[in-house]
Amino acid sequence: MRILTVEDLVSGYRDVDILKGLSLHIEEGEIVAIIGPNGAGKSTLMKTVFGLIRPRSGRIVFRDRDIAGLKPDRIVRLGMGYVPQRDNVFPSLTVLENLEMGAFIIEDRRELERSLQRVYELLPVLERRSRERARNLSGGEQQMLAIGRAMMLEPALLLLDEPSAGLAPALVDSVFDRIREISSGGTAVAIVEQNARKALAMADRGYVLDMGRTRFEGRGEELLDNEEVKRLYLGG
Numbered sequence: 001m002r003i004l005t006v007e008d009l010v011s012g013y014r015d016v017d018i019l020k021g022l023s024l025h026i027e028e029g030e031i032v033a034i035i036g037p038n039g040a041g042k043s044t045l046m047k048t049v050f051g052l053i054r055p056r057s058g059r060i061v062f063r064d065r066d067i068a069g070l071k072p073d074r075i076v077r078l079g080m081g082y083v084p085q086r087d088n089v090f091p092s093l094t095v096l097e098n099l100e101m102g103a104f105i106i107e108d109r110r111e112l113e114r115s116l117q118r119v120y121e122l123l124p125v126l127e128r129r130s131r132e133r134a135r136n137l138s139g140g141e142q143q144m145l146a147i148g149r150a151m152m153l154e155p156a157l158l159l160l161d162e163p164s165a166g167l168a169p170a171l172v173d174s175v176f177d178r179i180r181e182i183s184s185g186g187t188a189v190a191i192v193e194q195n196a197r198k199a200l201a202m203a204d205r206g207y208v209l210d211m212g213r214t215r216f217e218g219r220g221e222e223l224l225d226n227e228e229v230k231r232l233y234l235g236g
């Protein structure tokens with residue numbers, strides 16, 4: 001079953017088109033890696049799908065519903081989570097407060113507790129650090145918090161924009177382990193990554209974006225083996 005279909009998406013900033021007719025799709029439960037050079041439009045894609053940028057044209061269908069033009073709070077309620085590339089935690093709030101912000105639509109206290117326990121099980125470091133202000137967490141812990149916040153509402157699709165950026169290799173692996181676990185819990189994951197080889201190795205499928213369009217698509221291992229992809233996008 002398709003969970004997300006993006007068709008001929010055109011989107012950008014003011015009078016500049018960044019996405020120039022981009023198409024991709026994600027099946028339920030899949031991990032899809034989105035790679036491509038700096039400025040390709042990867043973050044613009046995620047922001048547009050999540051409703052932070054209004055597309056100029058094209059279709060965005062999430063769970064059988066056209067969401068193009070909807071605002072992020074509506075899209076969250078439909079079951080999508082998003083972890084931005086930058087500024088993805090509230091630094092002056094505690095870990096617990098950040099997680100509660102992620103659950104802003106839950107009014108029932110017991111339901112909120114259940115969500116917290118689920119996220120603490122997935123990311124135990126957050127329970128240990130729950131009273132700490134987010135700004136005092138390490139880079140890796142902040143990334144876990146950003147992911148945990150997006151997981152509070154148990155999204156059917158999670159968009160991750162460079163979750164491993166700036167992390168030491170060992171931490172990159174542990175973030176990727178958490179993403180695998182999120183996926184095995186039934187959440188589909190779309191992940192934008194600079195660590196392109198690792199992301200493709202983990203992913204069911206991948207897309208290579210360049211200049212606002214899909215240049216290549218295929219199974220993760222297919223893209224890893226593709227000579228052109230290797231030469232142009234994976235550093236030989």
Ligand SMILES: Nc1ncnc2c1ncn2[C@@H]1O[C@H](COP(=O)(O)OP(=O)(O)OP(=O)(O)O)[C@@H](O)[C@H]1O
Pocket residue numbers: 013018036037038039040041042043044045085
């Ligand atoms: N708020 C903005 N206003 C105007 N132009 C922007 C804005 N944000 C991004 N851009 C431009 O849009 C293009 C695509 O940016 P985007 O952030 O989507 O790329 P990206 O693929 O995520 O790159 P990176 O790998 O560096 O994160 C770039 O040329 C960028 O300069």
Ligand SMILES: [Mg+2]
Pocket residue numbers: 042043044085161
């Ligand atoms: Mg980006």
